[in-house]
Amino acid sequence: MKRNTLGNTGIEVSELSYGTLIFAEMQANLTLKEGGRSVKKALDSGINFFDTGRTYGTEGHLREGLRGVGDKAIISTKTHASSPDLAQEDFEASLKELDREYIDIYHLHLVHSTQDLADRRGVLDLFLDLKERGLIRAIGASVHKVEGARAVVAERDIDVLFPVLNSQGLGIIDGSIDDMIEVCRRADAREMGIYAMKPLAGGHLRESPKEPFQYLRNLGFVDSICVGMKSPAEVEMNVSIFEGREVSEETLSQIETASRTLTIYDRCVGCGACVEACAQGALHLDISQTDESKGKKGQSIVDMGKCILCGYCAAACPEFVIRII
Numbered sequence: 375m376k377r378n379t380l381g382n383t384g385i386e387v388s389e390l391s392y393g394t395l396i397f398a399e400m401q402a403n404l405t406l407k408e409g410g411r412s413v414k415k416a417l418d419s420g421i422n423f424f425d426t427g428r429t430y431g432t433e434g435h436l437r438e439g440l441r442g443v444g445d446k447a448i449i450s451t452k453t454h455a456s457s458p459d460l461a462q463e464d465f466e467a468s469l470k471e472l473d474r475e476y477i478d479i480y481h482l483h484l485v486h487s488t489q490d491l492a493d494r495r496g497v498l499d500l501f502l503d504l505k506e507r508g509l510i511r512a513i514g515a516s517v518h519k520v521e522g523a524r525a526v527v528a529e530r531d532i533d534v535l536f537p538v539l540n541s542q543g544l545g546i547i548d549g550s551i552d553d554m555i556e557v558c559r560r561a562d563a564r565e566m567g568i569y570a571m572k573p574l575a576g577g578h579l580r581e582s583p584k585e586p587f588q589y590l591r592n593l594g595f596v597d598s599i600c601v602g603m604k605s606p607a608e609v610e611m612n613v614s615i616f617e618g619r620e621v622s623e624e625t626l627s628q629i630e631t632a633s634r635t636l637t638i639y640d641r642c643v644g645c646g647a648c649v650e651a652c653a654q655g656a657l658h659l660d661i662s663q664t665d666e667s668k669g670k671k672g673q674s675i676v677d678m679g680k681c682i683l684c685g686y687c688a689a690a691c692p693e694f695v696i697r698i699i
């Protein structure tokens with residue numbers, strides 16, 4: 375597996391990195407053991423870079439799969455915290471859950487704009503302090519918006535950019551793939567590390583993954599491509615593609631071919647929290663399904679053409695009626 379240095383951080387990462395959101399309760403809902411098995415398979419296959427987030431609930435899966443490997447594995451995790459105190463709590467919880475002494479790349483989770491970044495200045499200052507003390511190796515920020523990416527690239531204290539990047543631009547909220555590429559080129563010129571989120575556009579490009587991966591490689595600035603993999607067979611398939619090998623028939627026979635989809639059960643009460651949480655505009659409330667006798671104000675409906683299976687709606691639903699399976 376090819377390795378690249380993540381910008382000027384000095385951190386060497388495999389060209390294929392592991393996105394663990396797919397293990398989450400609202401997605402594949404894997405046990406620690408099941409997720410850990412795929413993580414272990416990835417490590418044994420040459421993947422050394424694993425991405426998680428405090429809100430994913432998958433740090434434990436990484437702990438399980440990476441037990442005893444020490445600094446052979448590079449881990450990135452994230453906090454949404456808006457204040458330094460909350461960020462410190464998240465940081466300590468992540469260290470504990472991951473069973474690590476430090477975090478390789480610690481992200482501001484989803485920066486949307488210059489104002490959003492300014493609002494989290496105290497959190498960024500905390501990150502700088504943690505970095506100074508050797509508890510963080512590099513500071514990152516994840517972005518779904520071009521505007522957020524621009525703000526991050528303008529901030530000299532941030533070392534790593536984690537943007538939505540795929541050939542269709544699916545999942546980029548406020549612009550095109552060309553807009554995002556233009557910002558990434560500026561990040562690259564600044565020697566920031568860049569790794570790509572949603573390379574298969576949440577499954578929309580899953581049918582033929584070689585081309586979307588090659589598209590990102592050809593950009594020349596992507597240090598790693600972060601792919602969600604549910605099973606050891608999916609790890610084997612993606613590693614084979616990245617290493618230019620044919621995917622064996624045996625591996626293909628073990629891959630689940632059914633497309634993942636988002637299901638909203640009819641126990642939805644129509645509160646609208648998911649609609650607000652979906653930055654892709656993939657959800658709306660059908661108020662014709664209002665049933666006042668049951669306290670139901672409508673039914674949330676998804677447009678799968680717009681959905682990138684990010685799972686944010688599921689996390690926002692107080693009734694736990696959204697599943698990505």
Ligand code: SF4
Pocket residue numbers: 636651652653654655656657676680681682683684685686687688
């Ligand atoms: S998973 Fe939910 S929040 Fe994410 S794009 Fe799909 S509908 Fe929107």
Ligand code: SF4
Pocket residue numbers: 638641642643644645646647648649673674690691692693694695696
């Ligand atoms: S957040 Fe849950 S209960 Fe509220 S509208 Fe969405 S699916 Fe329905």
